[in-house]
Amino acid sequence: MSKQFPSKEAFEKLLCWLHSDRDQAGEKYEKIRLRLIRIFSCRSCPDTEDLADQTMNVVSSRIDWLIENYKGDPALYFYGVAKKIWLEVQKKKPPPEPPPPPPDIYEIEQRCSCLEQCMERHLSGTERDMVLRYQEKTKQEKIKVRKQIATELGISINALRIRVCHIHARLRPCIEQCLQLIES
Numbered sequence: 351m352s353k354q355f356p357s358k359e360a361f362e363k364l365l366c367w368l369h370s371d372r373d374q375a376g377e378k379y380e381k382i383r384l385r386l387i388r389i390f391s392c393r394s395c396p397d398t399e400d401l402a403d404q405t406m407n408v409v410s411s412r413i414d415w416l417i418e419n420y421k422g423d424p425a426l427y428f429y430g431v432a433k434k435i436w437l438e439v440q441k442k443k444p445p446p447e448p449p450p451p452p453p454d455i456y457e458i459e460q461r462c463s464c465l466e467q468c469m470e471r472h473l474s475g476t477e478r479d480m481v482l483r484y485q486e487k488t489k490q491e492k493i494k495v496r497k498q499i500a501t502e503l504g505i506s507i508n509a510l511r512i513r514v515c516h517i518h519a520r521l522r523p524c525i526e527q528c529l530q531l532i533e534s
Contacts, residue, residue: 360413361410363413363414368424378424382406386401386429393436395436401432401436408431409428464525464528469521472521473521477517481517483495484496496510
């Protein structure tokens with residue numbers, strides 16, 4: 351997006367429109383600009399500062415009309431322009447990807463069956479229990495369970511991760527072979 355900066359004269363008029371005192375006008379300008387950045391940021395826009403500057407430039411380009419016709423808080427006008435710029439950004443976004451198709455229940459059952467067979471064949475009871483406990487739960491509970499397993503085994507969390515990674519590596523060829531046999 352090409353940047354068009356307001357003329358010095360338009361910028362001076364904008365500051366006068368914001369407040370008759372130049373220092374207070376500058377403060378108000380910065381306050382509005384920061385608010386615009388937050389607005390664009392909250393709407394997950396990329397380049398929030400560029401969009402805020404674009405908004406400021408659009409308002410500056412209309413300053414003569416605004417001085418003559420606009421009544422009310424200037425900040426509200428900026429926010430209205432920002433909304434229109436945001437809508438333009440939304441139009442340019444590619445449409446969201448369609449959600450993936452729902453999983454095939456039969457395929458999931460096959461994978462689970464292969465996993466169970468391979469765990470029975472290649473893991474001891476202790477390893478099987480450890481892997482199952484390692485994978486269960488979500489978020490904070492998962493962290494607690496993993497710390498508990500590591501403590502029980504007398505190893506660090508990192509050593510536990512490595513151990514589980516090695517077990518996964520042992521199981522992977524068996525599972526892939528099992529799935530190939532089912533597909534053929």
